Amino acid sequence: MMAFAPTAVMAQDQDEEEATEVDELVVVGSRIRRDTYNSPSPVQVVTREETVLAGYNSTTQVLQGTGVTGGSSQINNAFGGFVTDGGPGANTLSLRGLGPSRTLVLLNGRRVSPAGSRGSVGSADLNVLPTAMIERIEVLRDGASSIYGSDAVAGVVNIITRNNIEGITFEGQYNFPTEANGAGDQARVSVVGGLSGDRWHISGSAEYYNREEIALGDRDFTACNTDYRLNRATGQFSDFIDPLTNERKCYPITGTGSNGVTINTIGTSSTFGARAAGVPSTYAGTFNRWRPNSAVTTGLVGYEGVGATGLNLNIRDTFEPRILNRSLISPAEVATVFLEGAYDLNALGNAEVYGELLVNRRESSQTGYRQLSLDYNRGSLLIPANLQFSNFLAPQPTSQPGVNVGVRAFIGFGNDTSTQENDFIKYTAGIRGDFLLPEWRYDLNVSYARSDSTYTFESFLTNRLRDSLNVVVAPVGTRAELTRTGVLPTGLTGTVTCAVNVTNPSANCIPAPFLTSQTVGGVLPENWKNYVFQPVFGNTMYEETTVTVGIDGPLFSLPAGQIMAFLGAEFRDAEIDDTPPLDSINNNLLNLTTALPTRGTDSVYEVFGELEIPLLANLPLAQELTLNVSGRYTDYDSYGDDTTYKVGLVYTPFDWISLRSTYGTSYRAPALFEQFLGATSGFLNQSSDPCNNYDAAGVFANRAANCASEGLAPGFTATQGITVFSQGGAGTGALAAETSSNFTAGIILQPSLPTFFGDLSIAVDYYEIEVNDGVSRVGSGAILSRCYDSTAADFAADNGLCRLVERSTTGSRALTVRDSYTNVSTDIVEGIDYNARWTRELGPGSLLANLSVTQFLTQASQLFADDPLDEFNGTIGAPEYTATADLSYAWDQFRVRYGVEWIAGQDSYEYVGLSGPSDYVFDTPDYYIHNMSVQYAADEFTITAGVRNLFDEDLPSISQGAYNRIGNAPLYSGYDYVGRTGFIALTKSF
Incomplete structure (x- = not known):
């Protein structure tokens, strides 16, 4: 997936693998135009051709892959059931494991503003990025706030799009999992085209991407998550054995394990009754939790005891089939249009005016499962006679004032759905041309971006539940659809209605169901469900305006070359406006948090500059010695002013070796939601x-x-x-x-080898980032x-x-x-990146090998200054080593590729406080994904086919109790929950 280019742009072509120098370019990490990739900061390049061969179907998948992230965990579509910044469905990027808010994403060198739903929107959503138009992706693994401003703490990703396109190209790609019950297919179709004239050009793309849902029931490893506790002495699991199945007990409702959430059960005052399976025969027989059992004719008739003080909670029910409808990988539909163009004015310094337009719409959803604790008022007509004795709880939110809960029914209610419709637009207009001085250039541009998201989720409304549970005998003439018929506690057949319907006939309240075994089992009247369980709507708007101006060119010449300079200024203004559902604001969502609107603005004025100073060149032991310095002054409305700087040095004593190092400071302004x-x-x-x-x-x-x-x-x-x-x-x-310091030091080797050996490039870079006053x-x-x-x-x-x-x-x-x-925390990340690239002519074609290894030496955090440093390097979700490697061979019009992704095993025993023998499993083995593809490229069409996760690598399993899990596997983006996936991609040009 990675194209390694230490000294020049290594433009990968389907027909050849030769290095070609670009006359003039700006590489991520610098504002200065240059003709090589020589940079004091480590830069990784991902080419379009390699992403297709790797089987990635979207820019999101490329950026979240191990080769870019180094194995740090990412927010992807397996996080739909968890609370994440940006809301459900948003995908974000975190470099060095420091979080998405500390990674800056650029599109053609300009910021991609935050997008998403709910109040905590603070990072770019990768879903908004185009795929078909991408030429390459540049990844700077170094702090760069002096160059780019806030958020460039852990690194910067710059997506470069194609331009000056002639003609039209249609593309399509289809990915199909083979182990997901026919679910989870991904399809992308796009058209890319362009036109040009003597003084103008325009190009763009339109694309549609669809990812189908994978439910828990579609994969074997998520069908039954257990405690997963292993007796080391016997090699046997020590999980609780479900007395109903005689198998290890499943807890798929929780995602973590142990005890699950009770369903198919009622809670009452303690009373004598029959024992359920799993209750020791020596137990006295007094219970306060019960499961319906029509065969029970003694004690509490129709119920068997499943819970009381001192009894194992696992005796209770925690599973029903609808639980497996929950989303494992949530679905999404994404439509994206990208346009860019320019027109030569032949004036204002041979200037051209240029513009970009990015329009994106994401429709995403998540399927969940809900339990309902239905609290029947003490003495309610809905409680049968044999349960009227119970006085279970003090008044609850759905109770009438001063009225205790007589019986609580723990009901498996069924599936619920959350949806998001996110519209994102970003447009840029600018002018660039020759400045007043020879070889100087200017660039002035204005960008505006807006994310507008409508989000919906379903919830029980507390006031409607309260009304539906407060029932009276229906007066004559009450509308039938607003009544409930059943057996009243007196034994007489009667009709009840909501008390509010009597005092307010227009209330249209639907009374709650009678407390029966069917009710407890989740068989509920549809009209009542529709009355108390309602979709609620919120809206999130995020807007950002940016004005940037810059000039660059040579200052004067030294014996080693020209001193190049860049000077710039920028103004940014951002606003967030999140309006949660009215019922959330009014605390009317049962067992969900209340949320007030999130509204605020912030703006910043910045000036910045950069110098590249050639100190030595073309001398013995000094082919090159170049100094790069940059600085930025920042003034925020929210917290005031600050300065950042960066110093870098590149030293090349011989043609085949270069040394590079940087030291600088970066910062992150508090996000609007923070x-x-x-x-x-x-x-x-x-x-x-x-x-x-x-x-x-x-x-x-x-x-x-x-x-x-x-x-x-x-x-x-x-x-x-x-x-x-x-x-x-x-x-x-x-x-x-937040403030941070960043240090890197690296070596690049490009030895001159005999022709038969081929060309070899090696880079090793050490890095250390320390973040202080973390928000x-x-x-x-x-x-x-x-x-x-x-x-x-x-x-x-x-x-x-x-x-x-x-x-x-x-x-x-x-x-x-x-x-x-x-402001409380300190985060420290330290490690080494190893990269190697080897090419050789072999037979009728050429062989190319890439290797990229990330080694973390330290991953640690500190909540307060007087706390010990909390080191978690190598623990679950934070591997010490990750690597990607690929080998490809190209001849004539064919190319074949084999790739491997590796995540080192992880061990969390000491981290979770288990120093001695234990039946908990908190370690994972090494994890490998093998990928294979073949490509045929003709003059006007290309076809690529392959398989990702060729051997359908088994997912590691860990015990419940310390980490969030998917099935028994850790919740970690480095693992492939989809399984073996075939893909085919086609392009046709006209």
Whole structure:
């Protein structure tokens, strides 16, 4: 996938693999025009031809591949069921494992602004990028804020499109998984064309991409995720055995394992009843969780006991077939139009006016599964006579004021759907030409980008559930469709309706179903489901305007050559406006967080410059010694001004060896959502209260004293969950920008070898990036523990993190935590990149081999300055080594390729605190993906066919408890959840 080009543009052609120098180009990492790729910073080039041979069907897949990312985890379409920045369906890019907000994405050297849905939009969505028009992709694996401004901390990716196209080319590619039950096909069709005249040209593309869904039930490894705990002594699994199947128990509703979520069950006050399978025969027989069983005629008739204090939770049901309808790989349809053109004015310094237009629409969706905890009011007419005794819980959100819950039904409700419709547009207009001085050029351009996303998800509405559960005997003449007929607790057949229908006939409330075994089993009236379970809509708008001006050219000549300079200025203005569903704002979504609007703006003025100074050239032991320096002054409305700089050096003592190094600083301004995120509520279990049993032996003395100072009784146990509010940092005080330092040092070898050996290029680059004052949320758990473990003086004065914690002085003494964005963390990444490229004429054709290896030496973070450095290099999801290698042979009109992607095994035992023998499995073996393809290229058409993941590599399995999982496999983008996939691509030119 990688074309390695250390000293010149290595333009890969289908007919030959020769290096060709481009007269004048601008390479990512610099603003200065040059005629070679000699750069103090490491640059990787991905060519169009290699991406086709590798079987990638979109720019997103190319950028998220191991060869570009070095194995760092990416947000892709397997994350549809998780909360991610940019919202469901967005795909982002993270270099060096530092997160997408620290990787800058460019299109033809200009920023791609953020896109996505919901309030946390802060990074470019790779879905907006064109595929058919791409000529090459340049990847700078180095900080470059002095060149490009904010976000260029871990690296920069520049997508270069084709121009000056003549004629029309139709393209199509079809990828078809062979192991996914016929699901998951990908198709892309496009047309690329262009025209030109003496003084003008225009070219562009239109393309459509469709990715079909893969559900959990379509792949064997996701059909049954278990605890996956292994007895090392016997080699046998020690998972819980489901008493209903006598097999290891499945928990596919959770994605993590162990205990799942109860369904097909009711909760009542404790009472005597029959034991279900799996309950020890020695158990006394008093239960508070029950499963319907019509064969039970004693105790609680019609029910068997499955839960009580001291009983294993796994006895309860956690599975039903609709769970497997959940999305493993979520579907999407993407349509993209890209146009570019220019017109020579023959004026204003031989200037040309130019423009670009990018229009993109993404329609994506995710299928989920919902459990419903349906709380029947104590004494409700919907509760049968044999359950009227129960007094299960204090009033809940769907209860009537002051009325306890009599019975809770844990129901497997069924599938739900989330959708996103994201419209993105970006247009650029500019003028460029000769400046006043000889060989100087100017470029002035204006860009505007807008992301407009409408997002929909389904939720239970608390007020409608509350109304539907408050029923009365229907008065004569009540509309039949608004009533429910069943057996009333008195044993008489009757009709009930919502109480609100009596007082307000236009309410159209549908009463909840009677509590029966069918109801508990998820067989629910459609009209009631449609009444209480509704789609809700939100909208996210993100706009960004950029004005950039730059001039570049030679300052004066030194003996070694000309000093080249670039001077520029830029203005950017961005605005975010996310309006969540009204029911979310009003806290009317059952068991979901509330969210307030996210609205804010920020703007920046910047001036920057770059110098390239040739110190020595064409001398003994100094074929080249070139210094590159750059600097930028930045002034943000949000946090003020700052400066960044970078210094780089290239030294070539002989033609066959070059040394290069850089040191610089970078920064990331807080994203708009990090500043202005509307307050969002969430919850922690009451077990997270740090004062639970604070007087027990071994509790830290500071914590015990602080808990006692709040007047909590010895032996205190929290009985209510912890409320957590999150919001942007602008609401709690100013946020500072993240700052970072970047150091690289490398060597490039291009030895002159005998002709029979071929040509060899090798590059080895060391890098170290340290990010300080990272913008993030501390985390509610860390806030609570550090507050309650602080000194008595700080605790009493609400100093430090204690200012974010509040405990009620009455009732259950519940906690509230405010976890907002702030500057807290330090991140350190250190490693070595190894790259090699070898070509040789062999027989009737030529052989090409590429190898790229990434070795991480350190991947670590630190939440607070006085915390120990948390090293996670080599743990699950953060491999120490990754590599890609490919071998291709081209002759006449044919080319064949074989590629391998490798992710080293990972080990998390020490990281999760398991130092001794354990039946938990927290290590993974080496993982390989083999790819093969063949291509035939004629004058006007090309056909490519191949297979990705040729041997359908088995996915590694880990235990539940420490990591999110897909099936039993870790949630990690480096693993191929789709399996073996064939592909065929065709192009036809006219």
